[in-house]
Amino acid sequence: MCKSAILEIIRENKPELIPLPDLSVFHHNISETDLIADFIRISTESMSNVVNIINSEIQLDTYLKEFIAKNYPTATIFYDTLNPKENLDRIDFQSKTVDLFIAESKLGVSENGCLWLDERILKQRISAFACQHTLLIIDHKNIVPTMHQAYQKLKIEETGYGVFISGPSKTADIEQSLVIGAQGAISNTIILI
Amino acid sequence: MSTHSEKAAVFIKDEARTDWHDGALWKVRQKRDDSASQLPEWELLRETASQIKDNVLSNLDNYLVQFEAEAKKNGVIVHWAEDAVAHNRIIGEILKKHNARKIVKSKSMLTEECKLNDFLESKNIEIIDTDLGERIIQMRKEAPSHIVLPAIHIKKEEVGELFHKELGTEKGNSDPTYLTKAARTHLRDKFFEADAAITGVNFGIAETGGVVICTNEGNADMGCHSAPVQIHCMGIEKLLPKAEHLGVFTRLLARSATGQPSTIYTSHYHRARQGSEMHIVIVDNGRSELLGKEDFRNSLKCIRCGACMNTCPIYRRSGGHSYHSTIPGPIGAILSPNLNLTEYSDLPFASTLCGSCSDVCPVKINIHDQLYKWRQEIYKNNELPKSKSIPLKITAKVLENPSTYNIVGKIARSSIRSLPRFMIYNGLNAWGKQRELPEAPNESFKEWYKMNRDV
Amino acid sequence: MKVGLFIPCYIDQFFPEVGIATLQLLEKQNCEVFFPEQQTCCGQPLANTGMEQDGKKIYNQLAQLFPKCDYVVVPSPSCVHHIREHYDIVEQTDEILHLRKNTYDIVEFLVDILKVEHLDARFPHRVGLHQSCHGLRGLQLAKPSELMKNIPSKWNKVLEMVEGIELAELNRPDECCGFGGTFAVAEEAISVKMGKDRLADHVANKVEVLTSGDMSCLMHLQGIARRQKSGLKIMHIANILNGDKL
Numbered sequence: 001m002c003k004s005a006i007l008e009i010i011r012e013n014k015p016e017l018i019p020l021p022d023l024s025v026f027h028h029n030i031s032e033t034d035l036i037a038d039f040i041r042i043s044t045e046s047m048s049n050v051v052n053i054i055n056s057e058i059q060l061d062t063y064l065k066e067f068i069a070k071n072y073p074t075a076t077i078f079y080d081t082l083n084p085k086e087n088l089d090r091i092d093f094q095s096k097t098v099d100l101f102i103a104e105s106k107l108g109v110s111e112n113g114c115l116w117l118d119e120r121i122l123k124q125r126i127s128a129f130a131c132q133h134t135l136l137i138i139d140h141k142n143i144v145p146t147m148h149q150a151y152q153k154l155k156i157e158e159t160g161y162g163v164f165i166s167g168p169s170k171t172a173d174i175e176q177s178l179v180i181g182a183q184g185a186i187s188n189t190i191i192l193i
Numbered sequence: 194m195s196t197h198s199e200k201a202a203v204f205i206k207d208e209a210r211t212d213w214h215d216g217a218l219w220k221v222r223q224k225r226d227d228s229a230s231q232l233p234e235w236e237l238l239r240e241t242a243s244q245i246k247d248n249v250l251s252n253l254d255n256y257l258v259q260f261e262a263e264a265k266k267n268g269v270i271v272h273w274a275e276d277a278v279a280h281n282r283i284i285g286e287i288l289k290k291h292n293a294r295k296i297v298k299s300k301s302m303l304t305e306e307c308k309l310n311d312f313l314e315s316k317n318i319e320i321i322d323t324d325l326g327e328r329i330i331q332m333r334k335e336a337p338s339h340i341v342l343p344a345i346h347i348k349k350e351e352v353g354e355l356f357h358k359e360l361g362t363e364k365g366n367s368d369p370t371y372l373t374k375a376a377r378t379h380l381r382d383k384f385f386e387a388d389a390a391i392t393g394v395n396f397g398i399a400e401t402g403g404v405v406i407c408t409n410e411g412n413a414d415m416g417c418h419s420a421p422v423q424i425h426c427m428g429i430e431k432l433l434p435k436a437e438h439l440g441v442f443t444r445l446l447a448r449s450a451t452g453q454p455s456t457i458y459t460s461h462y463h464r465a466r467q468g469s470e471m472h473i474v475i476v477d478n479g480r481s482e483l484l485g486k487e488d489f490r491n492s493l494k495c496i497r498c499g500a501c502m503n504t505c506p507i508y509r510r511s512g513g514h515s516y517h518s519t520i521p522g523p524i525g526a527i528l529s530p531n532l533n534l535t536e537y538s539d540l541p542f543a544s545t546l547c548g549s550c551s552d553v554c555p556v557k558i559n560i561h562d563q564l565y566k567w568r569q570e571i572y573k574n575n576e577l578p579k580s581k582s583i584p585l586k587i588t589a590k591v592l593e594n595p596s597t598y599n600i601v602g603k604i605a606r607s608s609i610r611s612l613p614r615f616m617i618y619n620g621l622n623a624w625g626k627q628r629e630l631p632e633a634p635n636e637s638f639k640e641w642y643k644m645n646r647d648v
Numbered sequence: 649m650k651v652g653l654f655i656p657c658y659i660d661q662f663f664p665e666v667g668i669a670t671l672q673l674l675e676k677q678n679c680e681v682f683f684p685e686q687q688t689c690c691g692q693p694l695a696n697t698g699m700e701q702d703g704k705k706i707y708n709q710l711a712q713l714f715p716k717c718d719y720v721v722v723p724s725p726s727c728v729h730h731i732r733e734h735y736d737i738v739e740q741t742d743e744i745l746h747l748r749k750n751t752y753d754i755v756e757f758l759v760d761i762l763k764v765e766h767l768d769a770r771f772p773h774r775v776g777l778h779q780s781c782h783g784l785r786g787l788q789l790a791k792p793s794e795l796m797k798n799i800p801s802k803w804n805k806v807l808e809m810v811e812g813i814e815l816a817e818l819n820r821p822d823e824c825c826g827f828g829g830t831f832a833v834a835e836e837a838i839s840v841k842m843g844k845d846r847l848a849d850h851v852a853n854k855v856e857v858l859t860s861g862d863m864s865c866l867m868h869l870q871g872i873a874r875r876q877k878s879g880l881k882i883m884h885i886a887n888i889l890n891g892d893k894l
Contacts, residue, residue: 002273002274002275002279002477003261003273005275006257006273006275006429006475006477006481007254007257007258009477009481009482009484009485010253010254010257010429010481010484011254012485013481013482013484013485014250014251014252014253014254014484015250015251015487015490016251017248017251017252018244018247018248018250018251019248020244020245020248020434021240021241021244021245021248023241023437023438023440023441025234025237025241026234026237026238026241026440026441042454046453046454046455046457093385094385094419109455111444111454112447112453112454112455113454113455114455114459124418125414125417125418125466126414126415126418126419129411129414129415129418129458130415130418146440146444147439147440147443147444147455148437148440148441148444149440150440151436151437151439151440152437152440154436155436156398156401156403156436156439156461156463157263157267157401157402157403157436157463159463159464160267160462160463160464160465160466161460161461161462161463161464161466162460162461163414163458163459163460163461164443164455164458164459164460165457165458166454166455166456166457166458166459167457168457169409169410169411169457169458170409170410170457171325171326171373171409171410172342172451173324173325173326173329173342173343173344174325174329174344174349174352174369174372174373175217175347175348175349175352175369176217176220176221176342176345177349177369177370179369179370179373181373181374181377182325182373182377182409182410182411182412183323183377183380183381183384183410183411183412183415184410184411184414184415184457184458185411197835198834198835198836198837198838201835201837201838202836202837202838205837205838205841208841211841215845219820222794225794226793226794229796230796232796235796236795236796236797504794506823506824506826506842507835507838507842510838510841510842511838542697542830542831542834542835543835544828544831545781545824545826545827545828545829545831545839545842546696546781546828547781547785547824547828548781548785548786548792549781549785549792549794549822549824551785552785552792552794552795553794565695565696565734568696568697568698569698569699569700569701570698571698572697572698572699572701573698573701577697577698577699581697581830581834582697582699585693585694585697585699585702585830586699586702588693588694589694589699589702589703589705589706591688592657592688592689592691592706593688593705593706593709595685595686595687595688598657598688598689602657602660602661605661606661606662623833623834623836624832624833624836624871626836626840627836627840627872627875628840628843628868628871628872628874628875629870629871629872629874629875630871631658631662631663631867631870631871632662633662634662634663634664634665636664637660637661637664638655638659638660638661638664638667638668639655639660639685640664641664641667641668642667642671642683642685643685646671646683
């Protein structure tokens, strides 16, 4: 079987063992204010709409209801992982246009605006991609400075699938012109609580 | 077959287009600079990534074994392909087993290297490249000209014409948003109808058996989450030891490639969806051989970011197709000669050895050193054209003998001074095609020194 | 201090004024200059074309000329880079090791060894500096734009000592000129295009005099500029530092 042949050549050809470097050199002391400011700025640069209601007294559910009615007035079909109206597994993305995907991420990254969603939240993996718009909630206390801290917090193999999302889908493949809305969501909104 | 120099000369004939191509890529290089300069630890990240990859290459067999074991525990089916033929055959067999006739594929330079599309099409299997840039070049029946920006050489008017012909878009409409929307609609159905999804792999994690795929469009995920079979093709060198190493590489990849702090989607696949199958094809195709070449082994650290292409002044002015190899540009010029020294012997010479590529490489591959070393290999293996080696052998003899050198120099100078212009500037003088030769002084420095200092 | 002078082949034959300026710069700094006339070339043209094995004799011959010198100075970063980095393929005799360790480019020598703080030179012109690749990335004479490290510019340091000089900012401060040795002939189309683009950058930024530490870059750029009948003047940095007139 070619596996053993490949491994044999590798064993013969590999150089002497070189140790792994120390990753603890990467530590980031950043104030909460700066952390949030960076997250907002970079998410905005990545073409997400960011709404900061950190100090708001309003109940999230109430706020979301109003926000969605105001900002997605024509939306009729929702993939709401927070308050699912029906069994999310039943929603058919092929036959329907699903307008809005709603979820709360439990881990955000300030340096690049990434938000982590895994299949426990997604249920259907395709949901965050096949909806027209995504609406993601993140508690500011769940934002870490960089990917180093993010991967320290995560156990990536805990679920069969997990993804960092940092904005609406995009492409610049046609003469380097940025177009928002390639294959995935055509807009991404982040509500910072 | 034409060499880089011949193809580049053709490319550059359209000077305006060359300036446009050069300018587009220079902008990407500048975005990379802006992004990198914002991280005070940028050079430390590069050094760390380089060391991680050094460790991987020095322990590759063990990491591969570990990776396979972990993946298998997750129910993933793992295959090993010693070369392109085996890779294609394995994929063909998986597809046959599932009666898969409609395939969607997200960007994978490895599948380009193995010429997978040609193989599947010969079996009447429909394979659609879903990355927009890849789809465009697929429709044009061309190879990608850049590993990250496959259609960088194409103007929007040309895409407009192409989509009008292939997708029925409005004639003369070259608005990128309009065209992208048309592609979105066209590809949407392809995802949902696909029998299988094929992807490349940005990083394989030995510790967990998972694969990580980075895209801006979300096309890899659209495919994998729709199709009942997902196949991930991975070169042996793409492993990282642990998940924590992704912290380093995800910070470097997009910044180096396009200047973005991250790709929009960074997807981590460990297990198949319920009711579907997940395969990983581990591919060698010359990599284990390259591992044994001390001078060139470092090229295996490549994470396929394309930064070297964006910075290379030759690549920007000649285009990826001038390199006539799957991977173009500086990294291509050091990888391809390993696959076929004769066919790619021109590539290490498509460079001035300026060194900018080595400086932008996120894993610190010593690209320009390797270009220099491949030149020595090419001469050693008699692949250097006689038009270069013969004049230089004569030059060596002249330089070894100071009196001969002095005479030859004097003759050269007096010829330039006295010969009529047509004798100096003609078809035999490549230098003189668009440049003047230097003016010939009456005395050399040595002659001056003799007169003015030797007392 | 006894300083050996190495004047590369093409400077000896075609640009003796650069050799003269280098010599005079060293003499003005009270160096005892030794110029062995048997010298020819560092062997770079062969090595860059893949024929380094055929250059070994040349390497050894060069090393034989300078064992008694404390330093060897060359008005050419590319030659210095070649000696430092690529003379590792011959037997590492005392002469070879001595040469590799003690060879310096003239600007490097002025800044790092002589630690010059003042130059007796006046050049009241707007000057564009072409940062030659071997000097920039090979000898770290300045910070490459793509590298996120703090590397002070030795070129700027000495140029700023010249009275009346005005240094222009370029659009692409360190793009390669396209000479590249035999590349200039083997990939003529790209080579010339790269050179034209460099010249255009200087012209766009109203440069009067284009300078560099590498005469090979300048020979290529000058060849194009003269064919274009461009008014741009081209001068080696040694001549400017030496107070030579335009």
